[in-house]
Each structure stands twice: as C-alpha cells, then as structure tokens.
Amino acid sequence: MASSADQSVALVAGESSGDLLGSRLLAGLRAQMPDLRLHGIGGPHMAEQGFVSDWPMDQLTVRGLFEIIPRYREIKGIQNALRDKLLQERPAAFVGVDYPGFNLGLEEQLRKAGIPTIHFIGPQIWAWRGGRIKKIARAxxxxxxxxxxxxxxxxxxxxxxxxxxHPLAEVIPMQPDMPGARWRLGLSEMTRVVAILPGSRMSELKHNGPGFLEAARLLRQRDPSLQFVTPMAGEKQMVFFNSQIEQGGYQDLQIKLVLGQSHAAMEAADAVLVASGTASLEVALFKKPMVIAYKMIWASYQIMRHMGYQPWVGLPNILAREFLVPELLQDAATPRALADAMWQQLEDHAHQRRLVHRFTEMHHTLLRDTSKESAQAVSEVLQGRRPGASRI
Structure with a gap:
C-alpha cells in the first residue's frame, strides 16, 4: 500500500453541522495517517485539521425542497466540477459527510469509477424517504x-x-457548567436565561426568526427579568437577524447576539427555543428543557410532512421514541404557542428533572470514541480491508 504521504482523501461537508462532525473524523485520521492529503469542500472546523476546501462551503448550504431550485444550477455545477477533479486525481477514498442530496449522487459516480466511497452519517431513511436505501446501496x-x-x-x-x-456526545460534557457558560457570555447568574436558536441558514432565519422573537416578547411579559441569548452561525446571519430585531421593534428585549458559541448559549440556558435539526440533539446532550419548532415555505412543508414515517421530527424525541419535548411545526408554531410551551419548560421542575435523567441516558448511549472509530473504518477502507472484519 502507498504511504499516507502519497495518498489523498476527498471529503464534502455541505453545512456547519457536517463541518463539525467531519472535523472529528479528520482529527482521528490525522492521528493515524499524519501525512494524508485532505481536500474537497468543508468549513473552518475541518480546516483546523489541515483540510483544504476547493470551494467555499457556504455555496452548498441550502435547505428545503423548493428552496434549492434557484440554486440548483450553481450547486450542480460544483458537483460536476468536483467529480471531474476527483476522477482525474483518483483519491484513495471519498467521504461524504452527511449532505445526502449532494453527496450520494457524487458517490454513485465515483464508486462506479472504482473509487471507494464512505458516507459518514446515514440519511434519515428511518424518518422519511426510505426508498433512498436502493440508491445508497449503489453509491x-x-x-x-x-x-x-x-x-x-x-x-x-x-x-x-x-x-x-455520535461525535457530539464526546464534545459536549456529561455535566454542563451553567455558571461558567454564563460568565463566558457575560450573562447574569441571578436570573433565568432563554437561548433562542432559529437556525444557521438564512432561509431558517427568514422563516423562524419573526415567530421566535415575538415568542421572546411574550415570555418577557410573563417574566421581565428573563435574559435572552442567540448565537449566530456567521456575520451574515448576525446582520440579518439584527435587522429582524430592529424591524420588529424587539430592541427592548436586549437579546445578546454572539458569533458562534452555540454550545455556550445552550449550556448557559435554563431552556432553549430551537429550530429542528442537529441543534436539538445538542440541546438534549446539554440536558436542557426545550421547545423544537420549524417553519419553511408552504410547498416544501406539504411534501415533507407526507413523506414522514414516524410522528416525531426532533432528534431527542426520535431517539426517545416519545414526545419528551414539544414540537411545533409550520402553522402550529405561532408566537403564542411557542411562548406557552417555553413557559411550561421553564416552570415545570419535575419535567426538568425527568429530562435530565432521560438525556443523560441518551448521552451515554451515543458516547463512543467517534474520532478513533470512524478514522479506523476509513483507514481500513484505504488498506483495502472491510472495516471491522479484523475486529469481529
């Protein structure tokens, strides 16, 4: 087998959660094969591991069935250009980090050309679009x-x-340090904190932001001492959300906007209003009460709601197989409903204790040395062995 200095591995992560997860795999891979050349598409966390992004990750970040239409030609062009680059280079392996709409199509073409393909984080075929299993088998x-x-x-x-x-089970501490997180964010320890996480994508801010802000206003009416903190995924998102605050007249809420630091915001909070997605699992790992909410354009929602296989959309509820925390989606996610559900999460102390117990169990179940385990599997593919075969 060629040395790692002679090999390259290509990866694609299409959004911030994938960038974080991909960085954990790369950290383990770097430890095993320090000279491996790593490139493709990724974000700042992957770059910290020596990864070189051939295109900015932001060019891929979009969510929703109809939201992608205006950007389809651009994204398809990137996929084709990367495919041609990789077919010429012939890396030792390709790793698609989540982002299945882009990665599975690319993986199918690369695998057909004889390049081993690894997909890190399976598409949620257990939640919707189960027919994808056939495409996965090919790709x-x-x-x-x-x-x-x-x-x-x-x-x-x-x-x-x-x-x-789950890599996040390693990153997030089993015992949250609320006072330390509040100190880092400049929040008072004397009054309750609500973290507001409307999403990392611009489309999510557009659809979720106004309702989340109005819910915060209603909560402040019930408890004038409440503090609010909102982490933003980037400068562009911060400017946009700040404009929503100003246009809606929410300056009096004195929401503390922070760049990044989503984990600190979750750790500091008494309860979290969070858009559905990976962030809801992060909140669960921080053992926090939450309300999961989500809005998207009407047409996308009508299609997606008929494709679901189970009654839950939030990852904490899916893993628990029950509605541990409220989910308010689309028309149900009115400001009043969000505020009422959040108030219950803040006030019901018996519920809070139950959540800590259940979320701690969940944390232990998901806790593995993911960086080492995933890197070992990739390393064995590079060596032409079936991952796990030598460990059975």
Missing part, C-alpha cells in the same frame, strides 16, 4: 452511522456499516 462502499439502531437497517439492505457513536 456507498461503507456507511458510518451515528445512532445505534441504524446498523440493522443497513445490514438488512446488504450495505457494510459501522456504528461509530
């Missing part, structure tokens, strides 16, 4: 999954799979 040489129940799904479909645990 993916090996699947790395982050939830334990996913292994049997892929094995039954004949897809090689390894459960590597």
């Amino acid at each position: 993916v040489s090996h699947m790395l999954v982050i939830f334990p129940f996913e292994e049997s799904i892929y094995r039954q479909a004949g897809i090689p799979v390894t459960y590597v645990g």
